[in-house]
Amino acid sequence: MPGDSAQVVIVGGGAMGTSTAYHLAELGVTDVVLCERETLGSGSTSKSAGGIRAQFADEINIRIALISLLEFRNFEQKIGAGIDFRETGYLFLLDSEEDVGLFREAVRLQGSLGVLSTELTLDEVLELVPQVSTEGLRGATYCPRDGFATPEAVVRGYAAAAAEMGVRIKQGVDVTRIPVLGNKILGVDTTEGRIKTDTVVCTAGVWSKDVAALVGMNLPVEGEVRWMHYTPEAPGLPDVVPLTVDFSTGFYFHREGPGLVFGGREPTIEGVATQGTRRLPMLEELPIQSSWWGYYEMSPDHNAIVGEAKEPSRFLYATGFSGHGFQQSPALGEHLAERVIGAKPTLDLSAFSAARFAQGEPREEAFVI
Secondary structure (H helix, E strand, O other): OOOEEOOEEEEOOOHHHHHHHHHHHHOOOOOEEEEEOOOOOOOOHHHOOOEEOOOOOOHHHHHHHHHHHHHHHOHHHHHOOOOOOEOOOEEEEEOOHHHHHHHHHHHHHHHHOOOOOEEEOHHHHHHHOOOOOOOOOOEEEEEOOOEEOOHHHHHHHHHHHHHHOOOEEEEOOOEEEOOEEOOEEOEEEEOOEEEEOOOEEEOOHHHHHHHHHOOOOOOOOEEEEEEEEEEOOOOOOOOOOOEEEEOOOOEEEEEEOOEEEEEOOOOOHHHHHHHHHHHOHHHHHOOOOEEEEEEEEEOOOOOOEEEEOOOOOOEEEEEOOOOOHHHHHHHHHHHHHHHHHOOOOOOOOHHHOOHHHHOOOOOOOOOOO
């Protein structure tokens, strides 16, 4: 409405935006408006598999994961909402000696930071998932403290807790313009009118590129469609199954109630099934009850793009997570909130600034599904 104002405006109401809103309020900044053009969590968050892991190759991502996993484990106690966090573990299946070498090196790095990941023999893989075909595999890694949660529940939990502390959440409100004078943001124009503010936090996922363009900034994020499928049956499969990833193909699956959720990189069920039945032959006999798709917000180096623009000032952003945005939302929401108030961030994420691309300093994350 005309005359509306806020200390901070957050653009995007998925896990990243609602986490930022919650952590700002937790730090005492409650004069905050979150604008979501559709409904909370309706973008990539609600289409996510919900996986949460510390098995990364980049030390920064491991540190982000450790902070995020702690918050996910304590979510109900701290935020007041159940998220059905299941510590089932993550199992990576590796079919090349090169990948075995990369993961072995990563396990050493992860262990030095306190992650309980380990290499497994193929016999140990079959103890976890007897139905997996180990043909062609050269190794595997496993972390029992990884798992998955319900993304929509995380969004609802963060949003409700933030709103209770005074954050205003606007759904069905699109941001159309961000007027700037010199180096200063003057406000945010929305389909409900202008909100006067000098601080904008962009957490709009794959649409962050469009939001950044409103202030003349280029965020190199592209959407990559990923499909997921659900089968209501999984006869004979153990009740507890790690989120299992066939690393070279990107095929993955995890338990969902009595059945399985599975997906991959291919745009068709036929393509996913070709990879999936090779590694999990029982899939060939299972009915598909539902399918859905969402975007991976891909950055050029498959790592997050996080920071604050130089021009204009006070335009902060977090995007380009390349498939691991939901699972990193607790730590990144905290990081953005700390930067907004000028506190020393818990994590130094300066290497994730968008400036790295112009400077020719990309930072590759090798373990992207």
